[in-house]
Amino acid sequence: MLLDIALAFAADPQHLVQDLPGQPAVGFRHYAGQIQINATADRSLFYWFYEADHPNASSLPLVLWLNGGPGCSSIGAGALEEIGPFRVNATGTGLFLNPYSWNKDLAANFIFLEVPYNTGFSFTNLLSDDGFWTDNQTAVDSLLFLIEFLSKFSEYKQNEFYIAGESFAGHFIPTLASKIIGHNQQGDNPIKFKGFAIGNPSTDDLYDVPGNRETLFAHAVISEELYEGEKLYCNKPNATEEESMKCSNISLQIFILQLQVSPYNLYSVPTCNPCLDAVTNYLNLPEVQAALHVQTRPVRWTRCKSYLPIDKQRSMLPVYRDLFEHNLRIWIYSGDVDSVVSTLSTRRWLKALNLSVVTSWYGWGYPGEGIAYLGGRAEVYDSLTFASVRGAGHQVPRDKPGEALFLFKHFIAGTQLPPANDLLLVNRL
Amino acid sequence: MLLDIALAFAADPQHLVQDLPGQPAVGFRHYAGQIQINATADRSLFYWFYEADHPNASSLPLVLWLNGGPGCSSIGAGALEEIGPFRVNATGTGLFLNPYSWNKDLAANFIFLEVPYNTGFSFTNLLSDDGFWTDNQTAVDSLLFLIEFLSKFSEYKQNEFYIAGESFAGHFIPTLASKIIGHNQQGDNPIKFKGFAIGNPSTDDLYDVPGNRETLFAHAVISEELYEGEKLYCNKPNATEEESMKCSNISLQIFILQLQVSPYNLYSVPTCNPCLDAVTNYLNLPEVQAALHVQTRPVRWTRCKSYLPIDKQRSMLPVYRDLFEHNLRIWIYSGDVDSVVSTLSTRRWLKALNLSVVTSWYGWGYPGEGIAYLGGRAEVYDSLTFASVRGAGHQVPRDKPGEALFLFKHFIAGTQLPPANDLLLVNRL
Structure with a gap:
């Protein structure tokens, strides 16, 4: 008592x-x-x-x-x-x-x-x-x-x-x-x-930084010229003055192109301007x-x-x-769809860890509200599970609250995310 | 008369x-x-x-x-x-x-x-x-x-x-x-x-096909293992039986992963299932x-x-x-966000044409409905204009009707798409 x-x-x-x-x-x-x-x-x-x-x-x-x-x-x-x-x-x-x-x-x-x-x-x-x-x-x-x-x-x-x-x-x-x-x-x-x-x-910046650049390139934010140019001129330990200037110019252009979009969600659309915080x-x-x-x-x-x-x-x-x-x-x-710490970056350091694959890369299904669809992709390793969330930016639970909750329930339960094949999926053409 | x-x-x-x-x-x-x-x-x-x-x-x-x-x-x-x-x-x-x-x-x-x-x-x-x-x-x-x-x-x-x-x-x-x-x-x-x-x-399949695979990889549809594996085993003129089998298996896996999403718009979400056509x-x-x-x-x-x-x-x-x-x-x-004929594919054959750049890669602005935002990116060459449309799939006017019309008005008028910098843009964090 x-x-x-x-x-x-x-x-x-x-x-x-x-x-x-x-x-x-x-x-x-x-x-x-x-x-x-x-x-x-x-x-x-x-x-x-x-x-x-x-x-x-x-x-x-x-x-x-x-x-x-x-x-x-x-x-x-x-x-x-x-x-x-x-x-x-x-x-x-x-x-x-x-x-x-x-x-x-x-x-x-x-x-x-x-x-x-x-x-x-x-x-x-x-x-x-x-x-x-x-x-x-x-x-x-x-x-x-x-x-x-x-x-x-x-x-x-x-x-x-x-x-x-x-x-x-x-x-x-x-x-x-x-x-x-x-x-x-x-x-x-x-x-x-x-x-x-x-x-x-x-x-790990060794993977996170190049993955950011590659994501910006592959999602049409920056040109191939800037992408290749940065690799060429911006990572030189003994850069000449000309190379340093080229790098500065490239970095500035990349910075401006990123400013025009939210780097935290490449496809987000503004809904107010300015927004009250x-x-x-x-x-x-x-x-x-x-x-x-x-x-x-x-x-x-x-x-x-x-x-x-x-x-x-x-x-x-x-x-x-x-x-x-x-x-x-x-x-x-x-x-x-985050470019700041991109999915590509994360996949690259996961690869560097050289983990053993238990269940190889598959689409996981989210039951959704009344309709099932693809939540993202997952790969299960012996010591770690990786899961991407489709269409989510840097803050996954904010952008995709249903999928994030579904994912986290499986984490807490210690169960694998279900393969999308097991759910009714629509292949919209 | x-x-x-x-x-x-x-x-x-x-x-x-x-x-x-x-x-x-x-x-x-x-x-x-x-x-x-x-x-x-x-x-x-x-x-x-x-x-x-x-x-x-x-x-x-x-x-x-x-x-x-x-x-x-x-x-x-x-x-x-x-x-x-x-x-x-x-x-x-x-x-x-x-x-x-x-x-x-x-x-x-x-x-x-x-x-x-x-x-x-x-x-x-x-x-x-x-x-x-x-x-x-x-x-x-x-x-x-x-x-x-x-x-x-x-x-x-x-x-x-x-x-x-x-x-x-x-x-x-x-x-x-x-x-x-x-x-x-x-x-x-x-x-x-x-x-x-x-x-x-x-x-040109020489650029369109690899661009498709690179897009699927960079947008987290397929794994690096499948991406690299296909390059290794699927393009061999004198492939051994083992290599052919590996290629078949890889191709099948890529096919299945693509089936789980609309390859025509990687981020589209089904709204009916089944849909009446x-x-x-x-x-x-x-x-x-x-x-x-x-x-x-x-x-x-x-x-x-x-x-x-x-x-x-x-x-x-x-x-x-x-x-x-x-x-x-x-x-x-x-x-x-199309993977079928991807933006990466198109950029790659444009590069192969070795065109002279008149206005280099920039974000173009779409005035939108009450709020301006980034419509996509553009690069103007001496003999051709390239413009991407942000967040649109294979059928641009269906997915982004406002942006597509805005773009086409500029095409008919023979005027460049306005730079996004000239419009009020919100950088949502």
């Missing part, structure tokens, strides 16, 4: 979000606030935690979601525009329900964490922290956060734990995965870490910040902040090779 | 389309029927001619539109699904107006011609004609049709004349252009031929065939018929090189 009461109050009641402006009624609890992970620096990471919309929430998987940048907010992008239960309305003053919310349909619990420090509502008061940042520091901080979170929300300690995210989280997530494995090997309180999934992950508006309402327990107010929330990414060029491939030893479930997915 | 009366009746009154079932009222005349071009074979080509929706129709340009296949109907695709004034309703029983009709907004007169013989409502009664066909035969027939048409509709004899079309019309149009030039050099009654525009044109239904209504003056009834109209394309592999590049001598306006456009 006493134990029941203790459990019932284990979730930090001070962080319970109540009276969030414009929020529709929901059948689950959510929490937000800062958790201090370094007292000297007064370094505190902001999180927003949505319990599963399910009667047995505390027995269901726990998923940590991280956005990229580095320095882009997980609550602005991940929670409010991608997989969370709430969407901000057009005027940026209220919320409505996301029909594809992962905490409902997937029936899992989601933590959205803002890293590195100073991203979104996370903060540090140590001057030397400002603008100084490494993958390792972010992973150390994230692990400290996680330990503290599981202490506060101790009813989730025994739950299966996964990490998910996108873009520069391609650095954060594998690095954090290594740290968690190290933590589990050393200490008490192991985290029941099962695996991770990352979309359009920044992984509704999420920025909403998260800067004082009453919203108060409801989310943002400590130091007034705080100006911004979607992304700039960091000096000291080890941005670090390759993740050695990290993956180490992780493969630990029997994790690893899924890499990729919106196939 | 006598002359006026003669002109007023020059257009064949017997082919005037009246009481077309389910047709909305329009302010222009249209004509349809078969024109015999070979009495021995009783070979007759079917056309549907829409005058411009404009008070001065007979002084405005005359455009011949040809679809591809070979053997696909110009009235089914071109007229009723792409650029014509009418669209067939969902039940295939009536028509509604196309808001992007080229005979209205472009203010030109359009002939949709069904070639080769036996395509759509065209026919031949000579047994040896059946299944026997060459580019040259189609061009000869088309020229005979055109001479006869201009004799029937003599008020259009002095109008500027253009040809437009897509796909396998990449063979028909340059070949017909050569024939018209030959006709003009020899005889009386020259045709005021000014130029042509072709979308996603089948041109409304156009086929409509064109097979006996009262519709009667109104269109289809002679031999009952006729079963089919969208595409198969031909033995004796010279399908013929390269058009020598034809283009000859045409460049004749000061024609030539535009090649390309929907950039």
Whole structure:
């Protein structure tokens, strides 16, 4: 009896979000606030935690979601525009329900964490922290956060734990995965870490950068002349002045051609001009910040902040090779009309890992709404699953919410995406 | 006065389309029927001619539109699904107006011609004609049709004349252009031929086929293994039995992966399953065939018929090189999400032509409806203009009607597509 009461109050009641402006009624609890992970620096990471919309929430998987940048907010992008239960309305003053919310349909619990420090509502008061940042520091901080979170929300300690995210989280997530494995090997309180999934992950510039250029060329953004010219003049260690000038001119032209389209979704079409950034508006309402327990107010929330990414060029491939030893479930997915971290880039580093193919390249089927169609393609390796998402850009759950949820359900269940052949497909001519 | 009366009746009154079932009222005349071009074979080509929706129709340009296949109907695709004034309703029983009709907004007169013989409502009664066909035969027939048409509709004899079309019309149009030039050099009654525009044109298998494979690879349809494997095993003149088997297996896998998507628009999404082919239904209504003056009834109209394309592999590049001598306006456009005749394929044969660049690769802007955005990219050469259309598949005017009309207006006006930089563009993140 006493134990029941203790459990019932284990979730930090001070962080319970109540009276969030414009929020529709929901059948689950959510929490937000800062958790201090370094007292000297007064370094505190902001999180927003949505319990599963399910009667047995505390027995269901726990998923940590991280956005990229580095320095882009997980609550602005991940929670409010991608997989969370709430969407901000057009005027940026209220919320409505996301029909594809992962905490409902997937029936899992989601933590959205803002890293590195100073991203979104996370903060540090140590001057030397400002603008100084490494993958390792972010992973150390994230692990400290996680330990503290599981202490506060101790009813989730025994739950299966996964990490998910996108873009520069391609650095954060594998690095954090290594740290968690190290933590589990050393200490008490192991985290029941099962695996991770990352979309359009920044992984290794050696493959990501040429894949970006090849994608821009193959999707008619840049000319063959610019594509070949950049290869010829822009990667020379001992370039002459003429070659450097040619490279500068080519780079400028490529930059301009990219500016004319969203490089994050090559086929997106603008729907407003200029657009009100509704999420920025909403998260800067004082009453919203108060409801989310943002400590130091007034705080100006911004979607992304700039960091000096000291080890941005670090390759993740050695990290993956180490992780493969630990029997994790690893899924890499990729919106196939993104040019920033393109599907081509990802396929190229996957090839460099020289994995054993279990199920070779196939079209996977998405049952859709009333009509089945091709969701993308997948290849299953011994230690990793790759899946592309057809027609999605950099932020897969934003562009293709149904397909993304379907894909992630299979990730959590540990089942292969169904082949498109098994579904009724239409070959439109 | 006598002359006026003669002109007023020059257009064949017997082919005037009246009481077309389910047709909305329009302010222009249209004509349809078969024109015999070979009495021995009783070979007759079917056309549907829409005058411009404009008070001065007979002084405005005359455009011949040809679809591809070979053997696909110009009235089914071109007229009723792409650029014509009418669209067939969902039940295939009536028509509604196309808001992007080229005979209205472009203010030109359009002939949709069904070639080769036996395509759509065209026919031949000579047994040896059946299944026997060459580019040259189609061009000869088309020229005979055109001479006869201009004799029937003599008020259009002095109008500027253009040809437009897509796909396998990449063979028909340059070949017909050569024939018209030959006709003009020899005889009386020259045709005021000014130029042509072709979308996603089948041109030279040496570039079109590898471009197709590269597009399938770069758009995540096929794996790198299949892409490289086909290059390795499928193009060997003296292949061993093992290599032939590997090639067969690879080809089958590529075929299956393509079947799961529309190869004509890699990002299209099915909207009905199964779909009623409304156009086929409509064109097979006996009262519709009667109104269109289809002679031999009952006729079963089919969208595409198969031909033995004796010279399908013929390269058009020598034809283009000859045409460049004749000061024609030539535009090649390309929907950039088609894999069948891909933008990559077209760019590769354009490069092989070694043209002089007048305006190098740039994004062109489409004013859109209330918001400007990127329509595609263009490059202007001394003897030809290339333009891609962003997000369009094989049939550009069907997928991107606004952009296609905007592009074609510039072709007819002989003006360059405006650079996107001059328009307000949104870079959506």
